[in-house]
Amino acid sequence: MASSTSSTPPQPAHPHRRRRRAGRLPRDVGRRPAVWTRHPEWTFGALDGYAPEDWRDPFVFRTAPGEPWQLLLAARRADAPSRRSGLVARLVSDDLVHWRDAAPLWDPRRFIAQECPDVFQWGEHWYLVYSEFSDSFQTRYRIGDSPEGPWRAPEHDTVDGRAFYASKTVELDGERHFIGWIASKEGERDAGAWQWAGTMAVLRATQAPGGALSFGLPRSVVALYDDARDLRPELAPLDDADGAPGHGALDRYAAWLGPEVPAETLLVAEFDIAAGTQACGLLLRAGDDGEEAYALRLEPQRDRIVFDRWPRGTTGGEQWQIRGDVPHAVELERPVPLAPGRHTVEVHLDHDLCVVVVDDRVALSTRLYDRPSGRVGVFATDGEFELVRLEARLRS
Numbered sequence: 001m002a003s004s005t006s007s008t009p010p011q012p013a014h015p016h017r018r019r020r021r022a023g024r025l026p027r028d029v030g031r032r033p034a035v036w037t038r039h040p041e042w043t044f045g046a047l048d049g050y051a052p053e054d055w056r057d058p059f060v061f062r063t064a065p066g067e068p069w070q071l072l073l074a075a076r077r078a079d080a081p082s083r084r085s086g087l088v089a090r091l092v093s094d095d096l097v098h099w100r101d102a103a104p105l106w107d108p109r110r111f112i113a114q115e116c117p118d119v120f121q122w123g124e125h126w127y128l129v130y131s132e133f134s135d136s137f138q139t140r141y142r143i144g145d146s147p148e149g150p151w152r153a154p155e156h157d158t159v160d161g162r163a164f165y166a167s168k169t170v171e172l173d174g175e176r177h178f179i180g181w182i183a184s185k186e187g188e189r190d191a192g193a194w195q196w197a198g199t200m201a202v203l204r205a206t207q208a209p210g211g212a213l214s215f216g217l218p219r220s221v222v223a224l225y226d227d228a229r230d231l232r233p234e235l236a237p238l239d240d241a242d243g244a245p246g247h248g249a250l251d252r253y254a255a256w257l258g259p260e261v262p263a264e265t266l267l268v269a270e271f272d273i274a275a276g277t278q279a280c281g282l283l284l285r286a287g288d289d290g291e292e293a294y295a296l297r298l299e300p301q302r303d304r305i306v307f308d309r310w311p312r313g314t315t316g317g318e319q320w321q322i323r324g325d326v327p328h329a330v331e332l333e334r335p336v337p338l339a340p341g342r343h344t345v346e347v348h349l350d351h352d353l354c355v356v357v358v359d360d361r362v363a364l365s366t367r368l369y370d371r372p373s374g375r376v377g378v379f380a381t382d383g384e385f386e387l388v389r390l391e392a393r394l395r396s
Contacts, residue, residue, distance in 0.1 A: 006162035047101055050089060051076040057116045060096070061074070063147045069094045072105055072117040083134065086113040087135060106151050107143075111135070116166050119147065122176060125211040129159075129178070130265075131166050137194075137331070139167040139180055143211045154212040161307075164201060164365045176205040177218060182353055182365045183375070189219075190370045191313055194331075199353060203362040203363050214358040217348060225266035225393035231376065232390050234258045238290045238377075245387045246271070249380035255283065255290045257377040261392045267376060270389035272298055275340040277383025281305075284354070285374030294347065294368060296356055298329065300338035305345075305358055307332035307366055329366070335361040342388060344383060 046055035057074040076082070077163050091099040106128060112131035116139075121127075121237070126144040126153050139159040142151035159167060161177055167180030184383070186192035195300045203215045226313045235245050235256040242248025245256040269282055284383035286293030293309040306328035315321040330356040347354040351372070356364040378387060 013053040015368070016281075037213060044099070046075070049078055051078045051085065054086075054113055055089075059117050059119065061119055063121075066096055069096055069100060070102075070248065072119065072337045074113050074115045075115060076113060080109075082112060084109045084111070086111040086132070086134075088114050088117045088128070088130065101163055106149065116168055118168050120169055120171070120176070121147070122211075124239075125207075127168060127169075129169055129214075130179075137162050137163055140176070140320075141213060141321065154185075154210075156212070156335050158334075159203065159213075159215060160363045160365050161334055163198075163367065164203070164290050164363070166197075167203075168221070169205075175219075176207075178203045178205060178215065182342075182355075182367065185367055185369060188369050190309060192369075198367075199364060201353070201355060203355075206360070206379070214361040215363040217346060217355065221348065222266065222346075224395050226389045227394045227396040230389075230391050231258045231261075231396070232387060235387075235390070237377065245378055246380055246385035249382065249384055251382065253379065253381045255377055255379040257283070257286060257290050257375050260373060260375045261349075262394065263349065263351045263373060264395075265347075265349045266393040267348075268389060268391050268393065269345045269378065269387070271298070271339065271345070271378075272343060272386035272388050273298070274339055274344045276386065277301075277380065279342075279379075279381040280383060280385050281379060283345065283375075283377035283379060284347065284349070285368065285371040286377050287374060288388070290375075290377060293374065293377070294354075294371065296347065296364075298338055298343065298345070298384075299337075299357070300340070303335060303336075305334050305336050305356070305362065305364060307356075309362060309370075332364060332366055334358075334364045336364050344389075 032286055037134040046052045054076045059072040060069060062069050071091040073089040075087055076085040088105040090102045091107045092102045093099045097202050100260050111134040114132055116131050118129040120389050121262045128142045131139045139158045140151055144151050162181050163182045165183060165277055167178045176343040178200050181198040183198040184195045186195055202218050204218045206214045233256045236254045237243055238257055241254035267283050271280055277300055281295060281297040284294040292310055297306050297308055312323040312326055343359055352367050352369050354368050
């Protein structure tokens with residue numbers, strides 16, 4: 001059986017969202033994925049006490065065979081301040097037809113809504129996955145010792161950055177995958193506002209002993225790109241930089257530029273970062289002089305990776321009106337431990353899609369619109385590194 005959301009005539013608009021129709025839960029039953037029969041008589045709307053325009057994103061599961069079925073919903077309290085009205089509502093059923101109200105699974109009094117709720121067990125831990133647009137527009141997760149919670153936030157509770165959203169999860173071949181979208185941007189421009197929905201993307205989760213999750217590329221995706229080309233011999237210094245990539249930048253910015261790579265490529269770089277280094281990373285789709293490019297910047301002193309681009313845009317015609325006070329795309333900043341030593345950066349480029357993974361641990365997804373092609377390079381700022389590996393992998 002599958003659940004979906006349909007609509008009734010419009011209700012009063014919610015102050016923080018576009019006008020929504022009242023959510024209703026129809027029931028479709030099918031023996032094959034492509035053949036479904038709708039049962040209108042099983043449809044029901046929001047129960048008393050819940051806002052009628054947010055009664056959606058159903059997720060059906062049960063904690064064990066023989067236990068009642070649970071139906072989770074992205075819902076809001078009708079009588080609460082809208083900013084803090086979101087909760088994960090819960091209904092229970094013994095037959096998947098007749099549903100009765102139950103205590104909310106999670107009521108944090110923090111978000112407008114916790115969208116696309118998803119619950120699963122992994123070993124001794126239970127996980128609650130949800131997406132929120134109130135604080136930072138991200139997919140998040142929480143960990144519980146039981147399917148009733150309490151739902152604790154790990155140190156880093158986000159799956160990806162701003163672009164990856166509305167994720168659900170599935171287990172495949174013993175591994176947990178998070179399936180969401182990489183949002184598009186208005187006008188297909190780098191400076192355009194993020195839009196609702198985009199292109200489906202998948203991240204593979206791994207579990208640490210305490211339950212915290214790391215995120216990387218699916219193994220099946222990496223395996224597609226089996227034709228590797230070593231780019232290190234093709235790197236050339238810019239602006240009198242040292243001849244050896246990663247060297248001679250203790251008190252300056254230095255960059256080394258390589259060849260243009262295809263629009264669909266898996267780049268793999270391994271940096272051995274020296275202690276005290278302020279920043280280093282990759283240039284993507286750079287011009288011939290390295291001035292205009294996208295930059296993936298590892299910042300060891302801040303334990304983060306950020307996404308940047310140059311030019312960032314202008315606010316006027318004067319020399320200083322270049323958005324120098326916006327050091328990177330603030331919504332595309334991800335925490336990652338960057339102690340001195342080796343760190344691997346994977347960059348899956350697929351035309352305007354870009355998924356970055358650091359140390360098979362932290363994911364950062366975005367769009368690359370304005371520069372559809374260009375050269376790849378590396379850079380260092382106030383520090384040094386050894387470039388252990390830089391390769392472009394293509395499909396054979």
